[in-house]
Amino acid sequence: MNNGAEEKKFLDGKMKYLIVPRKEMKTGSYTGMRSYVSERIDEIGKADILVGIPCYNQEETIGSVIEIVGKGLAKHYPDCKSVLIVSDGGSLDDTREVAEEAEVPEGVEKIVTIYRGKPGKGTSFRVIFEAAERLKVTACACFDSDLTSITPEWVKSLLDPVIKHGYDYVTPYYWRDKYDGTITNNICYPLTRALYGLRVRQPIGGDFGFSGKLAAFYARQDVWQTNVAKFGIDIWMTTTAINEGYKICQAYIGTKEHEAKDPSYLGLMFVQVVTILFGLMGKYQQKWRLVKGSKPTKIFGSPSKVHPKPVPVSLDRLLREFRAGFNHLYPLWKDILSPEVSRDLREVVTLEDKHFNFPPSLWAKVVYDFAYTFNRWNSDQHKLVDIMAPLYYGRVASFVKETKDISNVKAEEMIEAQAEEFEKLKPYLLQKFEKWEGVKGPVG
Numbered sequence: 001m002n003n004g005a006e007e008k009k010f011l012d013g014k015m016k017y018l019i020v021p022r023k024e025m026k027t028g029s030y031t032g033m034r035s036y037v038s039e040r041i042d043e044i045g046k047a048d049i050l051v052g053i054p055c056y057n058q059e060e061t062i063g064s065v066i067e068i069v070g071k072g073l074a075k076h077y078p079d080c081k082s083v084l085i086v087s088d089g090g091s092l093d094d095t096r097e098v099a100e101e102a103e104v105p106e107g108v109e110k111i112v113t114i115y116r117g118k119p120g121k122g123t124s125f126r127v128i129f130e131a132a133e134r135l136k137v138t139a140c141a142c143f144d145s146d147l148t149s150i151t152p153e154w155v156k157s158l159l160d161p162v163i164k165h166g167y168d169y170v171t172p173y174y175w176r177d178k179y180d181g182t183i184t185n186n187i188c189y190p191l192t193r194a195l196y197g198l199r200v201r202q203p204i205g206g207d208f209g210f211s212g213k214l215a216a217f218y219a220r221q222d223v224w225q226t227n228v229a230k231f232g233i234d235i236w237m238t239t240t241a242i243n244e245g246y247k248i249c250q251a252y253i254g255t256k257e258h259e260a261k262d263p264s265y266l267g268l269m270f271v272q273v274v275t276i277l278f279g280l281m282g283k284y285q286q287k288w289r290l291v292k293g294s295k296p297t298k299i300f301g302s303p304s305k306v307h308p309k310p311v312p313v314s315l316d317r318l319l320r321e322f323r324a325g326f327n328h329l330y331p332l333w334k335d336i337l338s339p340e341v342s343r344d345l346r347e348v349v350t351l352e353d354k355h356f357n358f359p360p361s362l363w364a365k366v367v368y369d370f371a372y373t374f375n376r377w378n379s380d381q382h383k384l385v386d387i388m389a390p391l392y393y394g395r396v397a398s399f400v401k402e403t404k405d406i407s408n409v410k411a412e413e414m415i416e417a418q419a420e421e422f423e424k425l426k427p428y429l430l431q432k433f434e435k436w437e438g439v440k441g442p443v444g
Helices: 035-044 062-076 095-101 121-135 152-163 182-196 212-219 233-243 267-283 315-336 339-350 360-374 381-403 408-424 426-434
Strands: 008-012 015-019 049-055 082-088 108-114 139-142 169-175 208-211 248-255
Touching: 035 108, 035 121, 049 062, 049 095, 049 121, 049 152, 062 082, 062 095, 062 108, 062 152, 082 095, 082 121, 095 108, 121 139, 121 212, 121 233, 139 152, 139 212, 152 169, 152 208, 152 248, 169 233, 182 233, 182 267, 182 360, 182 381, 182 408, 208 212, 208 233, 212 233, 233 267, 267 360, 267 381, 315 339, 315 360, 315 381, 339 360, 360 381, 360 408, 360 426, 381 408, 408 426
Parallel strands: 049 082, 049 139, 082 108, 169 248
Antiparallel strands: 008 015, 139 208, 169 208
16 A cells, blocks of 8 residues: 555455555545445445444344335336445344345445444444535435335435435434433433524434535534544534524434434443533534524424334432432532432432332423533543433433323323423523623533
8 A cells, every 4th residue: 555554354144344554545635445345435436315323233134225215216216326335333143245245236335344444333423524515416325224114205205305306405204112212311412402592302212314515514624533423423514504504404214213222321322412412502602592482393204104013211220329329429419419409419318219209390400400510620521421311210210100090192292392391491501601701612
């Protein structure tokens, strides 16, 4: 190689992957893309549509997702030049082999690759963004690799608003079980709505449509060594699109069924997502401090009528994690929370399990207290969010108790009511920031 670096090849199943230095040979710029992918993109030249599937250890579902996406592209965009790229995080199972063997219609180019860089979903997306920019596509879509309810119509639902209506960013609006998406329901949705004034129901939904222009913007951002490279990618994409002036809408795409996890095991994801969410508050505070209320966004399509499968949830574990957190962390929480919130939290923890109640108004103030403190600190912000996780478990436990015997429809009404509570209490947050001017939090 022209930079003297050593080139190594190894055989992985039926595929050969080329390991090259982190600095990409042709452009001399840092990239998440391996050289053989770069060469393949050069061969393709230009495309109209790019669909990306980030994945890791999904051999059971990846083949079906690829084939269904391929059918959607062939059915709805037969005259477009389409590329499907599977961006893998170095799966230890047969994900890549299954992806290679999955059939796509004639005319759809398929690329399967291991991304390069910091491990995480965000780095997987980085390759997709870079490919979109290089191919100069008009529209892109991304789908989770663990989907079991995806249909060919999902492809049209996320791409049509971009191709036919000129939108830059399309978030999914799907029907989910009331215990699926607890990080979305309890912090990402209500906080994003209250801060930025747009009702984007699934800001970290995992399945998105976006313009080639926005993909190129994402690719050029210097965030790939932060938590954006991990689980924080979705909330970063949504928040950035809102605040950078891109045209945003939502699309009904059906019922989401996937490898949903018990909310009591989502601590790591919570920390990574909320670290980005709070950090972006600092970056965009001059905008959100001027926002009052919220407005709906355009929604394309029709709601699903298929009921999702129930998601398992361990109420006992949620309550144990909350109480253990209180016992070990309350001295730290007390320095972060306002006196009235600390007092109310002490009352909550004394409640017996059968009477346990962590109300939305208290939860909103907890979130606002932590968000404010996060943006005042210059170090250990990740640890700050880490000690917040047991409080999240407490709020989810309360929601589980409140919704145990009600339908998903009624539970959705409660999620909306909680989001309205965040809006109503936004002055509580603003008062804190007004007492401390000049805040600027890092992105990750």
